[in-house]
Amino acid sequence: QLNQFWYDASYTDELVTDKFRSTDVDPFGESPRLDGKLVILDGAKRDRLPYVGDISVSGRTDYLTHDVGAAVRNVLADLADHQRGDGWIPPSPPYTLPLFDYELWWVIASWDYVLYTGNTGYAAFYYRNLVKLLDSWCPSVTDSRGLLDKGLNGAYLGWSDFCFPCQRTGEVTYYNALYALALLDAARLATTLGQGSDATRWQQREAGVASAINTYLWDPAAGAYLDSAVGATRHGQDGNGLAILAGVASP
Numbered sequence: 001q002l003n004q005f006w007y008d009a010s011y012t013d014e015l016v017t018d019k020f021r022s023t024d025v026d027p028f029g030e031s032p033r034l035d036g037k038l039v040i041l042d043g044a045k046r047d048r049l050p051y052v053g054d055i056s057v058s059g060r061t062d063y064l065t066h067d068v069g070a071a072v073r074n075v076l077a078d079l080a081d082h083q084r085g086d087g088w089i090p091p092s093p094p095y096t097l098p099l100f101d102y103e104l105w106w107v108i109a110s111w112d113y114v115l116y117t118g119n120t121g122y123a124a125f126y127y128r129n130l131v132k133l134l135d136s137w138c139p140s141v142t143d144s145r146g147l148l149d150k151g152l153n154g155a156y157l158g159w160s161d162f163c164f165p166c167q168r169t170g171e172v173t174y175y176n177a178l179y180a181l182a183l184l185d186a187a188r189l190a191t192t193l194g195q196g197s198d199a200t201r202w203q204q205r206e207a208g209v210a211s212a213i214n215t216y217l218w219d220p221a222a223g224a225y226l227d228s229a230v231g232a233t234r235h236g237q238d239g240n241g242l243a244i245l246a247g248v249a250s251p
Helices: 002-016 052-065 069-081 102-117 120-125 127-140 173-192 196-216 237-245
Strands: 017-019 038-040
Touching: 002 017, 002 052, 038 052, 038 069, 052 069, 052 102, 069 102, 069 120, 102 120, 102 127, 102 173, 120 127, 120 173, 127 173, 173 196, 173 237
Parallel strands: none
Antiparallel strands: 017 038
């Protein structure tokens, strides 16, 4: 069974690692700057677009099975090159899809890329994008309790996340656990580049985010984290799983 799992993962990556062609994706996915470059796509048949959330998973397989880190770098660099003035990094071509979570996956996927390829040149070149994202965009959507808040001051209510039908709002555990993990990875990348003060600042911010998650989003009656501090009471697997991966949850 383990061999089958390995084969399935490796073969899936073969199917989605290809040269980007604007004529071979959904109509909304044109990207002349990526045309002809090797990328990791989100699916073999559709959308055949390089979403950074998918790369954060598929990239880890590729580092082990195919050694085509260039496919990851091409996408991460292209998305960073399209960073918005307020620091937000788009999830995919054509760079306007309003996802609330994928810019954090860009941080995580960037650290993975540097960790598994050793390409510190990429890290140094796009470090300014990382700083702008974490120190401009993220604070703009952080509330007084230190948590990312989708819909803060009425903004971002039209935004979604990987779970399009969910339309989650407010202080969502998934967003904040993902934020904690991104801050830890950003600190690791900063340390690699000798940016100690940034690393310390992001580590301290992560500790505050983790504390706020445990204070405001833990449901002791259920023994699990709430999906969101507002709306129906439910306990999402994404937020609970990431809380463990990010070290937010205690042993």
